[in-house]
Amino acid sequence: MALCKDCELINIQELFEDHNDRSPGIGRQGHRFAAVQRTSIRHKNSLDELEESSKCCSLCKLFWNGLIYTDILRDARISDTVEIIADRRIGYAKKEQICLGVRCMNKTAWHGLFADKGSLASKKVVGRLVASPDDFSCVSSWLQTCLTSHKQCGQVSTSSLPTRVLDVSAGDNHNLVRLVSGAGIYGVYATLSHCWGNLPLQTCSRASISELKRTVPWESLCKTFQDAVSVARSLTIKYLWIDSLCIIQDDNDDCQREIANMASIYSNGCVNIAAAASINGSGGCFPNYRRYMTPWERLPAVDLRWMKDGQSHGVVKVGSLPMGFQCGVEWGPLAKRGWVVQERILSQRMVYYGQDQLYWDCAEGRTSECAIDVDFYGAKDPGSNGGFRMLKASIEDGDEEVWERVVELYTRCDLTKPEDKLPALSGIAKTYAAATGMSYIAGLWKERLPCQLLWTVARSPESTPLSFYRAPSFSWASIDGVVSFYDKRETFAIETQWAIRVLSVTVDVEGSSPYGKVTSGTLTLRGKIKPAVGFFVHESGIQLYGSDDSKRTVIGDGKLDEPERQMVDDTVYCLLAMVSIHEIPPESQIHFQGDKTYSLVHVLLLRHITGHPQNTYYRVGTGRVSRKGWFADVKESEMTLF
Structure with missing residues (x-):
């Protein structure tokens, strides 16, 4: 065409x-892009004209489909003019990114320049x-580039290998993979993040470990493992760590020891290979991109001469831009795995095989x-870029x-085994x-008590205790659901006054690691506690009445951790936890006399x-x-919580 x-x-x-419209852009990490420049020219006098031209012009067809699949046409009029916008901004490695946008009704469908x-x-x-x-x-x-040029990353120094690794240096035998002991060996290795899914995977067991040390049959490896081996070999990395093959899955002692080593396993690895688009081992690291594309994204790129x-x-x-990191990775199956949170935070480098x-x-x-920051142009969540990178830096600081x-991030993810709630976070801890x-x-x-006691949980109705x-x-780990902590900044509190004093806290754990499974725990506090009557209202919400009030005057409200515990005139104890002081917004102060704060x-809701x-x-x-x-x-x- x-x-x-x-x-x-x-x-x-x-x-x-012709930089006639210079406008600063805000990067998704909060940094201001340098030398952001934007130019616009009129392309077609109307949408009607663009649609007609799309029947015989390959570039107009690309532009027209971009407007369709970004829903811009839904609010547009057929007589609206169509402009082309050229946008330049400094991106990764201080290199200039260039995009072309088609704008109509102040909305833009972006296309990449390649x-x-x-x-x-x-x-x-x-x-x-x-x-x-x-x-x-x-x-x-x-x-x-990372190894030779990045000051914050630096060279990979050989480190002590994990307890077991896969030797993938096949030599002349492409199919040769062996499980080897890492004891006393220093070297460079990669790690793999993947979804186990509901299909059977090749695993290391007490019965199979001897055979795996001789050879891991290539045909026994799922597609994801085979692809990860190929990636490691392409990077000339001799060793690869895969959880299911490097931990003896039916040996509880070995599992506990290796889970306790997760922090060093991922932080010492050269690079983490993330099969971000695969729901199980059969999906592989290399997805079929076209499977996830819209008809617009499948259109071929159009050549223009640079004169x-x-x-x-x-x-x-x-050409059309890919879907971006938010859609291609964050909304993919791997990002929903609870175990993967620490894998992403602890790893020095990540390569994501996205959708x-x-x-x-x-x-x-x-x-x-x-090489284009697609999420910036796609107006996706501006806070997501670099989130794990910044968390890692904050943790280390x-x-x-x-x-x-x-x-809060971790509790949005899923765990196949609910009992792994704390072990899956042990490396970060x-x-x-x-x-x-x-x-x-x-x-x-x-040392963060009592403020970390004031957490709440959002739970779907089908959840069960x-x-x-x-x-x-008293720990968020006792329940399932998305947890949020009280944040003074989010509630615009100008002051918080904690009313409880922690006297002692004890926890017993299974095994030797303090970061693994918990068998019991108590928290002894000193504070003000008073009985009330709780009455179930909806989902996890309750109204609170004074226990000695025959008129049933509402004295407050609450949110239950376990909505299934429906309360109907049940006694619940209110422990005064904290008083927050807030300033009345200036626009509302005219309606108040005297004190401009409230x-x-x-309270924490307790049962005897x-x-x-x-x-x-x-x-x-x-x-x-x-x-x-x-x-x-x-x-x-004084009281004790269990």
């Missing part, structure tokens, strides 16, 4: 030299069309195979509040303990443990008391 007259007249060089590797135009245009996912040159180039002063500077290609392209992530930043953010010197208490930190003990009730009283002393309780939720002075006549007492 040829180009129409308007498209033939597009001069890429002039488009990017050049073939080694072509004349590639000296100016960094964008590259996505190749086959099993093209290893891109990953190899990223790794070499300057009458001289040709090569050919550039205009749309390859992505690289290290301490210096993130880039993609197409001992940031006091980073743990709450880690837990161990790293954080080393950085801060704080004491770990069943998912919480002793645990049938086994996992953690004491207070919120936050039947058959135990009167001052022993377990947590059932959180709440707020709105009745002013409700705790005024209550004296402090």
Whole structure:
């Protein structure tokens, strides 16, 4: 399909030299991009004209489909004019990214500007069309650049290998893979992040370990493992660590020892290979990109000549942008795995085999195979870029509040085995303990109590309570669901006053690691506690009444950790936890006389443990008391939470 007259007249060089609309852009890490420049020109007088031209012009067809699949046409009128926007900004490795946008009604469908590797135009245009996912040159180039040029990452020094690794240096025998002992051996190794899924995987067991040390049959490896071996070999990395093959799965002692070593296993690895698009072992690392594409994204790129002063500077290609990291990785199956949270945070370098392209992530930043920050143009979540990278830096720096953010992120993910709630986070906990010197208490930190006690959980109606003990009730690890901690900044509190004092806390663990499974725990506090009556309202919400109030006056409300415990005139104890002071917004202060602040009283909701002393309780939720002075006549007492 040829180009129409308007498209033939597009001069890429002039488009990017006429910077008539300079506007600063905000990077997704909060950094301001340097030299952001944007230019716009009229392309078609109306949408009707663009649609008609799309029938015979390949570039107009690309533009028209971009407007369709970004839902821009839904709010547009057929008479609206169509503009082309040229956008330049400094991205990864301080290289300039270039995109073309089609704008209508102040909304833009973005397209990438690409050049073939080694072509004349590639000296100016960094964008590259996505190749086959099993093209290893891109990953190899990223790794070499990182090792030789990145000050924050540095060279990979040989480290002590994990207890067991796969030797993938096949030599002349492509199918040769062996399980070897890492004891006393120093070397470079890669790790693999993958979804186990519901299909059987080749695993290491007490019965199979001897055979695996002789050879791991190539045909016994699932597609994901075979692909990971191929990636490691392409990077000339001799050793590969895969959890299912390097841990004896039916040996509980070995599992506990290796889980306790997760921090060093992932942080000492050269690179983590993430099969981000595969739901199980059969999916492999190399997905079929076209499977995830819209018809617009399947359209071939269109060639445009790059002319300057009458001289040709090569050919550039205009094509649809891949879906981006948010869609291609964060919304993929791997990112939903609880175990993968620590794998992503602890690894020095990550290469993601996403649903749309390859992505690289290290301490210096993130880039993609197409070399364009697609998520910026796609207006996806601006806070997601570099999130794991910044968490890793905050953990290593001992940031006091980073743990709450880690837990909030982690509890959004799924675990195949609910009993792994704490073990799957043990690597991060161990790293954080080393950085801060704080004491770990069943998912919480002793030195951060009592503020870490004020967590709440959002739970779907179909969730069910645990049938086994996992953690004491005062820990978020005792329940399932998305957890959030009280954040003074998010609630715009100008002051917080904690009303409980931690006297002692004890936790018993299974095995020798303080970061693994918990068998029991108690927390002794001193504070004000008062009985109330809880009445179930909806889902996990309850209303609170005074226990001695026959008029049933509402004194507050609460949220249960376990919504299934429906309360109908049940006694619940309110432990005064914290009072937050808030300033009335300036626009509302005109309606108030005197004090321009107000207070919120936050409580922990407790139930008495039947058959135990009167001052022993377990947590059932959180709440707020709105009745002013409700705790005024209550004296402090000592109590123990289980």
